[in-house]
Amino acid sequence: xxxxxxxxxxxxxxxxxxxxxxxxxxxxxxxxxxxxxxxxxxxxxxxxxxxxxxxxxxxxxxxxxxxxxxxxxxxxxxxxxxxxxxxxxxxxxxxxxxxxxxxxxxxxxxxxxxxxxxxxxxxxxxxxxxxxxxxxxxxxxxxxxxxxxxxxxxxxxxxxxxxxxxxxxxxxxxxxxxxxxxxxxxxxxxxxxxxxxxxxxxxxxxxxxxxxxxxxxxxxxxxxxxxxxxxxxxxxxxxxxxxxxxxxxxxxxxxxxxxxxxxxxxxxxxxxxxxxxxxxxxxxxxxxxxxxxxxxxxxxxxxxxxxxxxxxxxxxxxxxxxxxxxxxxxxxxxxxxxxxxxxxxxxxxxxxxxxxxxxxxxxxxxxxxxxxxxxxxxxxxxxxxxxxxxxxxxxxxxxxxxxxxxxxxxxxxxxxxxxxxxxxxxxxxxxx
Numbered sequence: 001x002x003x004x005x006x007x008x009x010x011x012x013x014x015x016x017x018x019x020x021x022x023x024x025x026x027x028x029x030x031x032x033x034x035x036x037x038x039x040x041x042x043x044x045x046x047x048x049x050x051x052x053x054x055x056x057x058x059x060x061x062x063x064x065x066x067x068x069x070x071x072x073x074x075x076x077x078x079x080x081x082x083x084x085x086x087x088x089x090x091x092x093x094x095x096x097x098x099x100x101x102x103x104x105x106x107x108x109x110x111x112x113x114x115x116x117x118x119x120x121x122x123x124x125x126x127x128x129x130x131x132x133x134x135x136x137x138x139x140x141x142x143x144x145x146x147x148x149x150x151x152x153x154x155x156x157x158x159x160x161x162x163x164x165x166x167x168x169x170x171x172x173x174x175x176x177x178x179x180x181x182x183x184x185x186x187x188x189x190x191x192x193x194x195x196x197x198x199x200x201x202x203x204x205x206x207x208x209x210x211x212x213x214x215x216x217x218x219x220x221x222x223x224x225x226x227x228x229x230x231x232x233x234x235x236x237x238x239x240x241x242x243x244x245x246x247x248x249x250x251x252x253x254x255x256x257x258x259x260x261x262x263x264x265x266x267x268x269x270x271x272x273x274x275x276x277x278x279x280x281x282x283x284x285x286x287x288x289x290x291x292x293x294x295x296x297x298x299x300x301x302x303x304x305x306x307x308x309x310x311x312x313x314x315x316x317x318x319x320x321x322x323x324x325x326x327x328x329x330x331x332x333x334x335x336x337x338x339x340x341x342x343x344x345x346x347x348x349x350x351x352x353x354x355x356x357x358x359x360x361x362x363x364x365x366x367x368x369x370x371x372x373x374x375x376x377x378x379x380x381x382x383x384x385x386x387x388x389x390x391x392x393x394x395x396x397x398x399x400x401x402x403x404x405x406x407x408x409x410x411x412x413x414x415x416x417x418x419x420x421x422x423x424x425x426x427x428x429x430x431x432x
Contacts, residue, residue, distance in 0.1 A: 033246070034293035037389075039421045041396045042297050043108035043149055044351050045338045046256070050117040051129045051152070056136050059147055063106030065341035069307065070099065073314045074345070083315045084322045084349055090356050098348045101398050106344055108397070109149040109335075112137075114168050115156070115191050116261075123164070130168050134175025141183040151187035153225070157198040166205055173220070177213055188222040189256065194230045196240060199247040206251065221251045223299075227258030229265045232283050242290040252296045255287045256337070259301030275301045275324055275336075284333060300328040302337035307346070318346045325350035334393060348397075355394030362387045363408035366419070370411065381422065388419035 049058055074080035080098075081091035112133045114126065121129070133152065140146035152172050155165040169188070176182050190202050206220045224244055226232065234240035245252050262283055263273035274280065280301070287298050303324055307317035321343055328336055329351065338347055366387040391409070394400035402413055409416075 032250075035295050036293060036421060037297075038295045039417060041148065042334055042393065044334065044397045045107075045336050045347050046109040046111055046299065047107045047147075047338050048111040048113045048117060048153060050119075051112050051114045051126075051133055052118060052121075054112045054133055054136065056139065056145070059107045059110060059140075059145065062341040062344065063102050066102045066106055066344035067099070069314065069342040070102065070345045073307075073311045073318075080345075080349065083318055084346065084353075085319075086349065086353050087357065090353055093356060094349055094352045097352050097398060098345055101348050102344060105148070105398070107147045109187065110147045110151075111187070111189055112150075112152045115153050117153075123167070126164070126168060127171055130171040131175050134172045135179060137183070138176055138179035141185070142180070146183070146185065149185040149187050150183070151185075151189065153189040153191055156190065156192035157201050158192065158194075169205060170209065173209055182215070182219065186220070187253065188220065189225055190222050191225040191258070192227050192261065193224050193244060194228045194240075196243040196247040199224060199244045199252075203247070203249055203251060218250055221253040222248070223254035223256050224248070224252055225256045225258050226283060226287055227261035227265070229262070232286050239286055239290055241287055245290060245294055245296055252294075254297045254299055254335075255291055256299040257284050257287065257301040259337075260304065262301075273304075275303065276327060284331070288332065297335065298333055299335035299337070300324075300333040302339050303343075304339060306340045307342035308340070314342065317342075322346040322350045326354060329354045351397055352399040355390070355397070355399035358390065359394065359400060359404075360408065362390050363405060366391070366411070367409045370409075384419050385422060388416045392416050392420055 047062065055061075070080075074083055074095075077091040077095035080086065080095050081088060086094055114130065118126075118129075130152070137146065137150050140150065152168070154168040154172075155161040157165060173182070176186070190199070193199060202222065206222070207217070209215070210217060210219055224231075224241075226241060231240050231244065234243070241255065245255075257275070257280065259275050259280060260273050263277060263279060264270075266279050268277055268279055284298065284300065291298050303321055305317045305320055307314040307321070325336060325347060328334075336347070338344060366384060369384045369387075391400065391405050392413075395402055395405060395413070405416070406412060411419075
């Protein structure tokens with residue numbers, strides 16, 4: 001090879017060094033505030049049950065009730081497809097996978113409720129119920145019957161119930177520690193947050209608990225439930241939810257939209273309180289932008305239309321739930337809340353249809369990107385990230401199999417993880 005021609009420049013190296021020095025604080029701030037998605041599994045839903053009704057058999061009971069509803073109102077693939085409008089070519093796989101999921105892992109995330117779903121009780125009674133919940137959660141993780149994620153929703157940090165909220169959190173976490181330690185799937189949900197200072201106060205509570213038990217700083221994370229208008233738009237016109245994420249000091253794991261409390265807060269009539277109301281869309285859009293890049297996931301809310309009664313009533317409620325779930329998935333809200341066991345069949349049917357109908361196209365686009373083979377869509381690294389994330393979420397929830405994704409893409413799970421979580425700076429991840 002000949003001698004490389006020297007490229008002319010006009011600026012001294014000191015200019016680049018000076019610019020880098022001037023941006024050092026910004027670089028550090030970007031890394032701190034926007035670390036990207038944690039790369040861990042996100043459950044497709046959260047089920048919450050009142051603290052006084054939670055038992056060791058709750059998860060299996062929800063699965064059995066869901067299977068009974070499926071057998072009674074859509075016993076085969078054709079009938080489920082007819083009710084929900086699932087394409088014929090997907091119906092068999094979706095129905096089979098829904099049934100297998102309900103038998104194997106009916107609930108992905110369980111929240112034991114000590115807030116709205118738990119009526120007024122004496123302090124002694126709540127203490128006893130919380131301690132029992134901690135014991136049952138520990139036993140479930142020990143014997144393999146736990147959901148992948150489990151925890152509690154305590155009361156909020158407003159003055160009227162603050163002491164009770166703090167005590168419930170303390171009793172639950174202490175019970176887990178006494179039973180062997182905090183499980184990896186532990187999740188706490190802080191409801192009705194209005195001011196970032198309430199998040200700061202909850203962080204102080206968790207810091208004190210970690211110090212008391214010699215736990216690593218930041219070991220305990222929590223979700224922030226968005227149920228008030230003030231959590232979206234603060235009095236000074238800023239997005240309060242963004243300040244809440246910052247106030248959590250890296251502990252926030254999720255933002256959960258509270259359909260009915262938020263709707264009531266902004267004056268939506270009861271008959272129109274739903275997760276597809278324009279007020280709900282606005283709130284979730286602000287949540288989504290505030291959370292983007294921070295590693296905090298956004299969850300949709302729930303529907304209170306229950307699939308109970310005669311088949312016609314169940315089918316109508318199923319179509320509503322299926323449609324709302326599909327709508328949320330298209331808007332990148334990959335998690336929601338389910339209020340009744342009979343919601344589980346349509347939760348999984350919607351999720352599985354969403355991932356299976358896009359499998360071949362997503363796999364082909366990703367494989368072409370890796371091979372630089374081109375095609376009718378010119379994809380970029382950001383799209384490869386989205387495609388990989390789509391396939392990984394499908395695998396995690398049971399909609400897709402690792403083997404079929406590998407066959408279609410030529411990529412391993414590790415390859416998909418690398419594409420889904422690239423290093424900051426736009427560096428391209430290379431896969432075989």
